[in-house]
Every structure is written in C-alpha cells, then in structure tokens.
Amino acid sequence: MMEPPALPIDQTAAWRALASHASAVRQRHLRDLFAADARRFERFSFRCGELLLDLSRQRLEDETLRLLLDLAGEADLPRWRDRMLAGEKINLTENRAALHTALRLPENRSLVVDGEDVVPAVHRELHRMAVMVDAIRSGNWTGATGERFRHVIAIGIGGSDLGPRMAVEALAPYREPGLDIHFVSNVDGADIARATAQCDAAATLVIVASKTFTTQETMTNAATARDWLRGALGGAAAGWARHFIGISANPQVPGGFGIPPERVLVFWDWVGGRYSLWSAIGLPIALGIGMPRFRDLLAGGHAMDEHFATAPAAENLPLLMGLAGIWNVNFLGHDTLAVLPYDQGLSRLAAYLQQADMESNGKGVDRWGRPLGYATGPVVFGEPGTNGQHAFYQLLHQGPRPVPADFIVPLGSHYKLDRHHDILLANALAQAEALMCGRSREQAEAEMLAAGKSPAEAAALAPHRAFGGNRPSTTILLPRLDPFHFGMLIALYEHRIFVQGCIWGINSFDQWGVELGKQLAGPILEELTGADIRHHHDAATAALIALAKGRSRS
Ligand code: G6Q
Numbered sequence: 381m382m383e384p385p386a387l388p389i390d391q392t393a394a395w396r397a398l399a400s401h402a403s404a405v406r407q408r409h410l411r412d413l414f415a416a417d418a419r420r421f422e423r424f425s426f427r428c429g430e431l432l433l434d435l436s437r438q439r440l441e442d443e444t445l446r447l448l449l450d451l452a453g454e455a456d457l458p459r460w461r462d463r464m465l466a467g468e469k470i471n472l473t474e475n476r477a478a479l480h481t482a483l484r485l486p487e488n489r490s491l492v493v494d495g496e497d498v499v500p501a502v503h504r505e506l507h508r509m510a511v512m513v514d515a516i517r518s519g520n521w522t523g524a525t526g527e528r529f530r531h532v533i534a535i536g537i538g539g540s541d542l543g544p545r546m547a548v549e550a551l552a553p554y555r556e557p558g559l560d561i562h563f564v565s566n567v568d569g570a571d572i573a574r575a576t577a578q579c580d581a582a583a584t585l586v587i588v589a590s591k592t593f594t595t596q597e598t599m600t601n602a603a604t605a606r607d608w609l610r611g612a613l614g615g616a617a618a619g620w621a622r623h624f625i626g627i628s629a630n631p632q633v634p635g636g637f638g639i640p641p642e643r644v645l646v647f648w649d650w651v652g653g654r655y656s657l658w659s660a661i662g663l664p665i666a667l668g669i670g671m672p673r674f675r676d677l678l679a680g681g682h683a684m685d686e687h688f689a690t691a692p693a694a695e696n697l698p699l700l701m702g703l704a705g706i707w708n709v710n711f712l713g714h715d716t717l718a719v720l721p722y723d724q725g726l727s728r729l730a731a732y733l734q735q736a737d738m739e740s741n742g743k744g745v746d747r748w749g750r751p752l753g754y755a756t757g758p759v760v761f762g763e764p765g766t767n768g769q770h771a772f773y774q775l776l777h778q779g780p781r782p783v784p785a786d787f788i789v790p791l792g793s794h795y796k797l798d799r800h801h802d803i804l805l806a807n808a809l810a811q812a813e814a815l816m817c818g819r820s821r822e823q824a825e826a827e828m829l830a831a832g833k834s835p836a837e838a839a840a841l842a843p844h845r846a847f848g849g850n851r852p853s854t855t856i857l858l859p860r861l862d863p864f865h866f867g868m869l870i871a872l873y874e875h876r877i878f879v880q881g882c883i884w885g886i887n888s889f890d891q892w893g894v895e896l897g898k899q900l901a902g903p904i905l906e907e908l909t910g911a912d913i914r915h916h917h918d919a920a921t922a923a924l925i926a927l928a929k930g931r932s933r934s
Contacts, residue, residue, distance in 0.1 A: 818849020
C-alpha cells in the first residue's frame with residue numbers, strides 16, 4: 381500500500397550521512413578530483429545506447445554515489461518506479477495513474493489498468509492519427525472550399541502546447557514540405573492575430589488541443605479562429621468544422637464546440653498534460669515529420685523507459701542524473717539549473733523543461749500533505765548555446781552562487797556547414813571546462829603580463845579576470861538530434877524529474893498551483909467587463925482594476 385513513510389526523508393540516516401559527507405566534499409575542487417583519478421571520466425559517465433551522460437564534472441565521489449543510492453533505497457524509489465510503470469494510481473491527489481510510458485509501449489505489449497489493457501486503445505488512437513495525417517497530407521481531407529491544407533494553426537497551452545512546439549522545432553530537419561505549422565497559446569490576441577495573418581483561411585487546418593477542452597485561453601483562441609474561418613470562407617462558411625480537429629481526454633466536449641466525433645482524437649486521464657506530447661497531443665509533430673518518424677520518437681522514449689525499468693542502479697541514467705540533482709539542491713545548496721543545449725533545434729527545450737520540472741516538483745508538501753522541511757525542484761532556465769554565452773553565462777562563471785548546468789550536445793549536425801558545427805562543439809566543450817577548471821589570479825596575471833600589460837595593471841585586473849571554477853555541470857552527448865534520440869532525451873528528463881520527486885516524497889503529477897491560476901482571473905474579468913467591482917481586493921489590486929476599467933479600448 382502507499383502508506384506514508386515513518387520518517388521524512390531528511391530525518392533518515394541516509395540523508396544525515398550525505399549531509400556530513402557534503403561538508404568534506406565542499407572542501408575539494410573538481411580539478412583535484414580529476415587530478416587524483418585518471419579514470420574519473422570513464423567511471424562517472426554512463427551510456428544508454430548511443431546517448432552518453434557525463435556526470436564526471438558533478439562534485440561527486442564514489443562515496444557520494446554510494447550514499448545517494450542508499451537514499452534512493454530509503455525513499456523506496458524502485459518500488460515507486462515499478463508502481464508508475466505498472467499503472468498504479470500514484471497521483472494520489474487526483475486518484476490517477478501517471479502512465480505516459482504506456483503511450484510508448486509497442487503494440488505486442490499489454491498493460492492492464494482498472495481491469496482494461498490500455499495498449500490496444502493507445503495503438504487504435506495512433507492508427508487514427510496515422511489515417512488523419514495521411515488524409516491531410518495527401519489532400520484527401522480538404523477545407524470547406526475543396527482546397528487542400530497548406531497551413532496548420534495548433535491551439536493549446538501549457539502541456540498541450542510546449543511539448544509539440546518544442547518537438548516541431550527540434551525535428552525541423554525531418555519536416556516534410558507542404559504544411560507550415562503555427563502554434564498559438566497566449567490569450568493575448570496578438571498570438572492568434574499574428575497566426576491567422578500568415579494563413580490563407582481556405583487552406584488552414586486548426587487543431588484545438590486541450591485535455592479538458594475548457595481552458596479559458598485555448599477556448600478563447602479556438603472561438604476566435606472559428607470566427608475568422610467563418611468570416612473568411614464566405615459562401616462556404618457553413619463547412620467551417622472541416623477545418624478543425626479537436627484533441628481531448630474528454631471526447632464528448634469538442635462536440636459542444638461543433639467538432640464532429642470523427643475529427644476528434646482522444647487520450648486518457650492517466651496522461652498528465654506535461655507528459656502528453658507522446659499522445660494525440662503530438663498530432664502537430666506527426667503532421668510535421670510524418671507518422672513513421674513520430675513512431676521513431678515513441679521508440680526512443682520507450683528505449684529510455686526500458687533502460688530506467690531494468691538497468692542496474694549503478695548504471696541507470698535517469699536515476700543517477702536525478703541523484704546528482706538531489707546532491708546539488710539539498711546538500712550543496714544549489715537551487716537553480718541552467719539548461720544549455722548546443723543545438724538551435726532545442727531552442728524551446730528550456731521552456732519545456734521549466735514546465736516539466738517546476739510544475740512537477742515545485743511542491744511544498746509530501747504525497748500525504750505533510751509540509752516539507754527541505755528544498756525541492758530547482759528553478760530552471762536556459763537558452764541555446766552560444767547565445768546564452770553572450771548573455772547570462774557571466775553569472776555562471778563568476779557570480780557568487782554556483783548554478784549547475786546541463787550541456788546537451790548532439791555530435792552530428794543535419795546541416796552541411798561543418799565549420800559552424802565545429803565552432804559550436806568547441807564552445808560547448810570549452811564552457812564546461814572553464815566552469816570546472818576556472819582560472820587562478822596568478823594565471824590571469826601571467827596572461828596579462830605576457831600580453832604586454834604593466835605589472836600594476838595586471839595586478840589590478842587579475843581579481844576581475846580570475847574564475848574560481850568548481851562549478852558542477854552535466855554533459856549529455858547524442859549522436860544527432862533525430863526523432864529517436866530526441867525521444868530518448870525527453871524521456872530521460874521525464875524520469876530524472878520523477879526520481880527527484882520520489883526522493884523528496886512528493887506527488888510529481890499534480891499541479892494545484894496551475895489550477896489556482898485557472899480560477900483567479902474569473903472574478904476580475906467580470907469586474908473589468910461589468911459595471912461595478914463586486915469582490916473584495918487588496919488596495920493595490922482594486923486601484924489597478926479601476927485604472928484598467930478606465931482605459932481606452934483599441
Ligand atoms: C500540465 C498542466 C497544464 C495543462 C494546461 C492546459 O501538466 O496540467 O499545463 O497542460 O493548463 O490544460 P488543457 O490541456 O486541459 O487545456
């Protein structure tokens with residue numbers, strides 16, 4: 381049964397042992413750890429197929445890993461993993477399974493949840509998706525005037541947007557021609573207005589992706605898209621629904637909007653929004669790269685699932701990556717994480733991981749509602765290298781608060797611009813090296829003297845040009861960013877986040893903070909659009925509402 385543990389994790393012997401071990405490790409520099417062990421890279425880097433996870437530049441020692449694995453045992457991690465993979469309702473506050481891994485299971489597997497095998501339903505829906513993709517791409521499905529589709533506007537927000545948006549960008553080299561894809565998420569009218577301005581209505585397919593099909597931003601954008609189509613289709617306006625596809629976990633609701641059942645793809649309440657890119661929510665990805673490549677993406681995710689389920693603890697990538705994160709947050713006190721992909725295709729990875737990580741693990745109570753006495757999910761941010769280097773890396777190198785970083789580096793490029801890729805790789809490797817090694821004052825001074833500066837100038841500038849180093853980073857190498865390895869990478873992060881949630885004893889699969897956001901604006905919207913202010917507000921909010929009510933409308 382899923383009973384609360386007797387002791388919070390920070391009161392266990394394993395946690396205390398790590399805390400006292402940390403005071404010793406804090407004294408040591410990564411440079412010295414490498415100097416003392418010629419095989420450190422080999423011993424702290426781990427592989428799953430062709431994906432390599434290098435943790436050698438984390439401030440870990442053998443003893444650290446041993447103690448962290450004890451902590452994982454204390455948190456009953458293998459059992460929670462097995463429960464998740466078996467479809468048990470580990471999302472206790474919503475009484476649901478968290479079964480995104482079932483979306484990636486091959487057809488010959490079975491997984492019974494609530495007395496029913498979910499795998500046939502998953503593959504039935506994949507098949508429906510494949511038929512739709514084919515119909516749209518071949519021109520069998522057309523708009524109301526008989527034109528084939530050339531544009532897609534994908535409307536959704538949060539988990540129904542970030543994954544597909546990231547993946548379409550990441551897999552751009554695999555795009556099949558003929559369909560441009562626009563994403564609209566913000567309720568700011570600028571978003572939908574800009575998208576529709578770029579599309580010819582008669583040739584536009586609108587995908588409305590929403591698990592609940594009630595989210596205010598999405599439904600407002602969908603209604604505006606419907607108005608736009610009706611207006612632009614003229615005599616064919618009655619056929620507007622031929623331009624729509626709905627995706628929801630509640631198959632009846634899109635009908636209320638006017639989308640007929642044959643144009644509705646479904647998924648299930650056991651798929652969390654931020655874990656849904658593998659489901660029908662991934663339709664824009666499949667439309668972009670074709671269904672066989674979408675299946676490659678699923679296969680990559682599944683390969684990581686198998687690894688997570690079966691690899692020994694000491695070689696298990698998501699487990700070790702998660703534990704390294706716990707070490708940084710809870711024992712070294714580093715509560716941020718920089719996501720630094722050296723691939724332009726991963727320009728949306730940080731935004732995606734902000735949701736995946738911060739919505740999953742930004743929690744202050746454990747699974748049973750007991751307040752936590754320790755830090756949980758880190759603040760995640762990032763930008764693709766080398767852009768980030770010319771922006772915020774200054775703080776990474778010299779700010780007094782170390783920021784652990786993930787360098788994500790595909791070795792191969794899809795573009796025949798070798799020189800560019802060489803420079804990109806060199807930058808990734810150099811940055812991780814600099815963060816680790818730093819540069820001493822003496823070195824800085826010597827370099828300046830050699831460059832002709834006077835001794836006085838060199839001495840004055842040396843403190844500014846010195847770097848302490850010893851800043852932890854992880855490097856993830858991929859052969860290239862193809863659908864399979866991209867799938868592996870995203871599943872690696874999903875499971876890393878789950879591992880950390882388990883250690884912290886939290887439910888990584890609910891999001892009550894997001895639910896709050898869905899309620900908050902309602903009363904103020906009524907007041908902004910109605911005659912009077914009927915709710916009690918703090919003085920600042922009341923004053924701002926009054927100002928907003930008095931604004932001139934465009
Ligand atoms: C994800 C969250 C949240 C959700 C959006 C959109 O895990 O629950 O980001 O995805 O609020 O919700 P709908 O898909 O229901 O529109």
